Amino acid sequence: MWSLFRIFVGNDIMRIDIITLLPELLNSPLNHSIINRARKAGVIEIIVHDLRDYSTDKHKNVDDYAFSGEAGMVMQIEPIDRAISKLKSEREYSDIIYTSPDGENFNQKIANELSTKENVIILCGHYKGVDQRVRDHLITREISIGDYVLTGGELAAAIITDAITRLLPGAMSDESSALSDSFQDDLLSPAVYTRPANYKGWKVPEVLLSGNPKKIEEWKYNNALERTKNRRPDLLSEEDM
Ligand code: ADE
Secondary structure, three states, X not given: OHHHHHHHHOOOOEEEEEEEOOHHHHHHHHOOHHHHHHHHOOOEEEEEEXXXXXOOOOOOOOEEEOOOOOOOEEEOHHHHHHHHHHHHHHOOOOEEEEEXXXXXXXXXXXXXXXXXXXXXXXXXXXXXXXXXXXXXHOOOEEEEOOOXXXXXXXXXXXXXXHHHHOOOOOOOOOXXXXXOOOOOOOOOXXXXXXXXXXXXXXEOOHHHHOOOHHHHHHHHHHHHHHHHHHHOHHHOOHHHO
């Protein structure tokens, strides 16, 4: 549905700019498999920027001590503002995201929403985080990928980019498979099986071998509902339970 929305509104190719202190860390996740293919096919443009390129310090430093005396360095506003301002002078951005453990929890709904945007910047946090004025004046959205603390925001940025990219039209060879993902209908995905139909006596459910599409659809729905009840009852409404 979200992919179709993108086709109907006729968006240009989506662009994600990632600003980071560790560009190499993003090399592998953004240059393999579906994301790599999507980039090559012109489905998405992903540009990684080294924040140090925007430092005017002779040692390319981009951090300093916290005024509050807390241990740990704080990312300074100047290079970040310079990087974001340069990008904003070149095109419009729908969202400027900061990855941080105290942001809103990332989920499929946010991935769907972001996949409809045209251009997005992701600023990766590091050290003790960024000067609060960055968050107050330059950032439009703060996202956490879970209630745990990583050494930096790069892996979070890679996860957010991955979840968005696979939703874009043309990213997956079988478009419908993104639509039948877990969480897309507030249900987890049903179990899947492949050949052999009988392995050491562990059998594939009979109905899946029946060739009856209606019965198979019914089984898939019931299996998805049952799994969701057992594993993630919080996703279901009262009447589903
Ligand atoms: N940076 C450090 N921990 C993070 C998290 N859980 N989510 C997003 N960015 C982070």
